[in-house]
Amino acid sequence: xPEPSPAPIRTYPGVAALARDYDAFIxxxxxxxxxxxxxxxxxxxxxxHMKAAxxxxxxxxxxxxxxxxxxxxxxxxxxxxxxxxxxxSSGEAAWQELKTRRDPWYARLGHKCLHFGPDRDLxxxxxLELERVKRIAEASFIMNTGPWRDEEQVSDYEDLxxxxxxxxxxxxxxxxDLAVIRGGVRIIxxxxxxxxxxxxxxxxxxxxxxxxxxxxxxxxxxGVIDRRRVLAIGDSLHTDIAGAEAAGIDSVxxxxxxxxxxxxxxxxxxxxCAKAGVRPMGTLARLAW
Numbered sequence: 001x002p003e004p005s006p007a008p009i010r011t012y013p014g015v016a017a018l019a020r021d022y023d024a025f026i027x028x029x030x031x032x033x034x035x036x037x038x039x040x041x042x043x044x045x046x047x048x049h050m051k052a053a054x055x056x057x058x059x060x061x062x063x064x065x066x067x068x069x070x071x072x073x074x075x076x077x078x079x080x081x082x083x084x085x086x087x088x089s090s091g092e093a094a095w096q097e098l099k100t101r102r103d104p105w106y107a108r109l110g111h112k113c114l115h116f117g118p119d120r121d122l123x124x125x126x127x128l129e130l131e132r133v134k135r136i137a138e139a140s141f142i143m144n145t146g147p148w149r150d151e152e153q154v155s156d157y158e159d160l161x162x163x164x165x166x167x168x169x170x171x172x173x174x175x176x177d178l179a180v181i182r183g184g185v186r187i188i189x190x191x192x193x194x195x196x197x198x199x200x201x202x203x204x205x206x207x208x209x210x211x212x213x214x215x216x217x218x219x220x221x222x223g224v225i226d227r228r229r230v231l232a233i234g235d236s237l238h239t240d241i242a243g244a245e246a247a248g249i250d251s252v253x254x255x256x257x258x259x260x261x262x263x264x265x266x267x268x269x270x271x272x273c274a275k276a277g278v279r280p281m282g283t284l285a286r287l288a289w
Contacts, residue, residue, distance in 0.1 A: 006274040008266035010282040012252065015046055015233075016289050018282075023229040024222045025050065025057040026215070026249070029070070031235030031258030032287050033059065036182040039077050040257050042288035047083040049289040058086040058218050060232075062208040062239060064121050064145035064174035064190060065091040088218050090208025091124055091145070094174045097207065098128050105205055109170060110140025116157070116193060117145030117174075124174065136163045142171040144197075146190040154188060154196050161197050170203045176210065177239055181259065191239075209234075210243030219247075233287065235259050237276040244280075251280040254287060 012018060015025075030036060033043050050057055063070055067087040074084045101107045113130045115121075124145060125132065133139050142164055147156070164171070173194035180189050191206075198204045208214055224230055232251040234240020235258020244251035255261060255269065263272050266283075273279050 005267065006270040006279075008270050009253075009273065009280060011266065012282045012284055014284070014288045015050065018231060018252065019050070019053055019055055021229075022231040022250075023055065023226075024224055024231075025055060026060050026218055026222075026230065026232040026244075027057055027287070028209075028232075028234035028236070028240050028254075029059055029061040029063065029074075030177075030180050032233060032254050033079075034074070034077055035184070035257070036180070037077075038183075039074075039079055040286060042286060044079060044083065046287050046289040047079070051083065056086075056222055058088060058222055059084060060209065060214070060218055061087070061089045062175045062177045062189070062191075063089050063091055064094070064117065064124060065089060066095055066123050066126075067092040069123050086221055088214065088221065090176065090214065091121075091174050093214050093217065094143075094172055094207040095124060095128070098130070098172070105170075109172075112138055112140045114139035114142050114164075114169075115145070116142060116148065117190070118148055118150075121145040121174075136160060136167060136169065139164075139167075139169055142169055142197075143174065144171050144190045144193055145174045147188055147193070150182065150185070150187045152188070154192050157193055157196070161193070161200055161202065165197065165200045165202045168203070170205065171197050173204055173206045174208070176206045176208045177236065179259070209236075209239040210246055212243070212246040215243065215247035215249075233284065237273060237278055241273070241278045241280050242276070245278055253280045253283045254285075255283055256285045257287075 175190035177189035232244035
């Protein structure tokens with residue numbers, strides 16, 4: 001007999017319906033707050049209501065950039081600075097690890113780095129004692145912040161990654177996301193390259209969601225004591241929802257503005273969650289009060 005279809009996941013009309021049950025929120029950025037170009041309608045109003053209601057929130061992004069750079073970009077998009085002061089990113093976490101070298105894995109990396117990623121991510125090198133090199137043969141490790149150009153695919157890096165694996169170069173993946181929607185166009189992220197590098201036998205260290213370590217940084221900033229009173233809101237099953245489960249907190253999936261916008265029905269969303277092996281407590285059409 002065929003397996004029964006998973007039960008539909010509850011849909012909430014807005015964050016107001018959730019605010020009474022949670023003291024703090026961890027909000028994804030890309031696909032929830034903005035699309036990399038424009039802030040989604042209703043977002044600023046929602047953040048203002050959350051602040052007025054005394055609900056703390058932190059913005060958690062897998063962007064391969066420092067937190068201050070991300071905040072500045074949101075202000076440029078039109079979000080008041082007072083509404084985006086608490087930001088944590090995979091880029092910030094990786095930068096801190098590369099700066100302190102307290103973790104034994106990072107301590108052995110060396111200082112000659114081949115960078116996979118566009119020039120907009122070069123802020124990751126500021127303040128670090130790293131020498132950027134242009135060839136695998138010169139590098140002691142790879143910093144992967146994504147493809148060099150948005151139109152590139154994983155296959156474009158196959159030969160380079162095979163050479164890196166052959167030379168046993170570790171890779172720091174500064175953005176575990178597999179893909180993102182930028183201005184309506186789907187592009188690969190650093191996570192897609194890192195996934196292939198690992199498949200080839202490469203040693204990869206991921207910073208960001210869905211790995212629970214970055215949530216510890218978030219709880220510290222939020223002053224969280226009771227994780228049952230924290231809710232994560234995101235658009236990716238594989239990072240936002242899986243990460244929330246790993247951290248032991250509830251989650252809600254945003255549909256219309258994110259990666260799963262093509263799976264519009266509750267049944268399709270439930271099936272996608274079952275396939276991914278996760279289950280958020282509910283869904284939102286978009287981030288709105």
